[in-house]
Amino acid sequence: MPKFIVGSRRSQLALTQSKQFINTLKQAHPELDIEIKEIVTKGDEIVNVQLSKVGGKGLFVKEIEQALFNKEIDMAIHSLKDVPSELPDGLQISCIPSREDRRDAYIANDHLKLKDLAPNSVVGTSSLRRGAQIKSIRPDVEIQWIRGNIDTRLKKLKNGQYDAIILAAAGLHRMGWSEDVITEYLEPELMIPAIGQGALGIETRVGSDIEHYLKSVHDDETARTTTAERIFLAQMDGSCKVPIGGYATINEQDEVQFTGLIMSEDGQEKYMHTATHHDAKEAGLLVAKALYEQGAKEIIDRLNEEM
């Protein structure tokens, strides 16, 4: 029996999505023997500081990539949005399975809609992207950072530390939370999701035997849309200090339609552009170019200097 070891972060969400992915892979290849090895990353250890202030790329992946290099594991299952746009030599994303819901989910006490929140209400998020977009929709509410796993965040909401929080719908769905916990799904017209949100990325050593088995669970549409999103991220920044989002879909002509967004932290300045191209990379590059021409680089430089 071919045997492979999978590396996963130890968080509930990471382990749950790793197990779900392995089940899918085993449906296609029942002959596989797969074991999970839990790996603690720097991002898991730092729980009391705002991640955007820690800086550095790949806080949730570095230790896992080291385990790939050391051959302690054969593949790593990541949330694609935690994976830096550029990978170290010798490693690659060899499979992108089909994407879960990529929208952000807004959850409020008493199910108060975003437009109905009282002024000065406290919205919890540790994402600069979510914070900036909320401030541009509701400049009168306060953003406070929040950390912890999904259950912890929901508990902090329930006990009144926050009036509302925002989480990735994908995480809630994967963890089996019912729809009724969500007050509103924030459509991309209102809130551009994170690059790669809702998608997984399976990272392997280049040339690994596992690649052959991963082909059956690869999803071309998700691969194309996340390619546009990640090229855009690579062009613009990727430092985690800039509110950045991106949203690609495949249109009826089988082209990639991509919208990229850069904002100032206070939500006052906004650079957004949409481009369409049959080649996913081109779609991402076109938007990056347009945002540079609009002047988005100024925000990026300013935010990177500040910290």
Ligand SMILES: NCc1[nH]cc(CCC(=O)O)c1CC(=O)O
């Ligand atoms: N930043 C942490 C992270 N990485 C992936 C997800 C959710 C699942 C996904 O986007 O695939 C989350 C939690 C969240 O943003 O609420």
